Amino acid sequence: MHISSALNLIRVKLSFLVCLTLAANAAQSLAAQPAGATPNRAPLQPNAFNLLPLTSVKPRGWLLHQLQLQANGLSGHVDEFWPDLGSNSGWLGGTGESWERGPYFLDGLVPLAYLTGDERLIAKAKKWVDWTLANPQADGWIGPARNTDWWPNYVMLKVLTQYEEATGDPRVIPLMGKYFAFQAQHLSERPLKEWAIYRWHDEVLSILWLYNRTGDQSLLELARKLQVQGHNWQAQFADYPFKDKMDKSQISLATHGVNNAMGMKAGAVWWLISGAPQDRVSPDQAVAALDRFHGQPAGVFAADEHMAGRDPTQGTELCTVVEEMFSLEMDMSILGEPSLGDRLERIAYNALPGTFTPDMWGHQFDQQANQVISSLANRRWTINFADSNIFGLEPNYGCCTANLHQGWPKFVAHLWMGTPDHGLAAVAYGPSEVSSAVASGTPVSIREETDYPFRETVTLTVETARPVKFPLALRIPAWASGATVAVNGAALSGVETGQFYRVEREWQSGDRVELRFPMHIVNSHGYNNSLAVERGPLVYSLKIGESWYKIKQTGPAADWEVYPTTPWNYALVIGKDNNPNAFEVTETPVGNQPFSPEGSPVEIQVKARRLPEWQIVDDSAGPLPTSPVTSKQPVETISLIPYGAAKLRITAFPYTSD
Ligand SMILES: [Zn+2]
Incomplete structure (x- = not known):
């Protein structure tokens, strides 16, 4: 027998034993062989690619290590000291937080636990999921009795589908069926409100998941009711109305960054049911509209936390990053467009790691493409607070603290x-x-x-x-x-x-x-004709010396300001022919923290000149000079590292041709 085949058998046996132990009270039938994908049931439109059950794809190499970093960081411990996810959570039967934070946490914890096979995390996830499975109301309502909002349940339903795929727990499917029947009965007198209107398609994903397993036609009727009450994202993206940074008087739930990121899958999800050719609109349309008016070099759009324009000192919220990734993963499954994979990688390998500390114990609420100071200061956000770009436990608002966990594990689960x-x-x-x-x-x-x-x-x-x-x-x-x-x-x-x-x-x-995949260096033009340096899926940023100051300690988590110790106001010297030979690439082995300035596995040397007139304004890099610029400062060699590794950075560079 092949050695690797033997190892595979051992692996299958081990995971079999683990599952048996964990789901001992669930009379599940575990297939010794891996399951295949579940295709869409008629009359749904077929997916371009069918999703594989959770745990079909496991991380290896540096990606496994990245998930382990996450498990050993905030994701594996936040519930131990952050009250909103503590033992008094309404999602554990307590009197505490009873809205979105419990489900958000689990939406990442469940895939993280089962993809790493970390017993400690599996036990944690199971404790939360068990409470929901064991405590439905008699009428079918799930979750804390004091919650009356449909929205947090959308997230919990996504959690349950992932958990069922990983464990085969037989309680999940009947509970979901009963909940949807309850909702179908009450949706007319208790219509969607606020967030639930803008995120309706997230529930439809779970409705279709169940329909593909039971064939219950009433589920499709429920999905149609949700669509009627829900926001029309296709119309919004077809002729995007929010073309500039939002003034406080202009904001609404339609200008909200996270809602827009979630809405990027609404059209594709609805097309599965409607089958109407006019509904099969590529999410490329949404991506193009958001790029055009709010696009940022790391593949995301600025919304801090409403649409914020293209200036690279505007912010992108971490919830927006992970929700856009999830939307692209669902869009890829439904439509199978290769460009969606390019965009997904660009966000996953740049914007996602760029907004975490290298050890994944701290995160930002808002990241900036040109981020030269991370500190307590009022920046030019649409509505966010002074602590939005520090790295820590709960900068600005705790939604991201609860929702950040899904980014890496769902990306891994959807690689194949x-x-x-x-x-x-x-x-x-x-x-x-x-x-x-x-x-x-x-x-x-x-x-x-x-x-x-x-x-x-x-x-x-x-x-x-x-x-x-x-x-x-x-x-x-x-x-x-x-x-x-x-x-x-x-x-x-x-x-x-x-x-x-x-x-x-x-x-x-x-x-x-x-x-x-040859990784040629490419310069893409952005805001004020600035240049971003790309090489394959990675975007490169100026490596700025970082000095980290701890400003608060909460249990094992700290809040940090980061100040620059080296100059940042450079213009690239690219030569008249835009010659990529001006760049010199150095590769070093991929280590334990590839998304850190010291651990970066790739560095690019390039010529640059200082721009003395480009200075700090409002605690951010001042207005980006329009390129090409001129500078009489001497030519220097500067180092660029991946965006995700540079916690202080310039990414949208001015340039000079000589
Ligand atoms: Zn958030």
């Missing part, structure tokens, strides 16, 4: 999806292993070995009990010109960027697919 013709699709890249049933129900696993996004190569190794024919769809990023795909050393032809490249053959154990 199932093709409708019983194959597998790599929709985003990162070190991982996918195990699934493919054609004829044959179980296979594919090990993805890579230091992507820090390196250009990805190696996939297939393990299968017997030779099996199935398609493998590989996303070729739009930026990867010259990309190559080889199977067992033989290069394949017809590889094109911005496409899914399909390899359909009879696969045998040990077959290897080697992908190479």
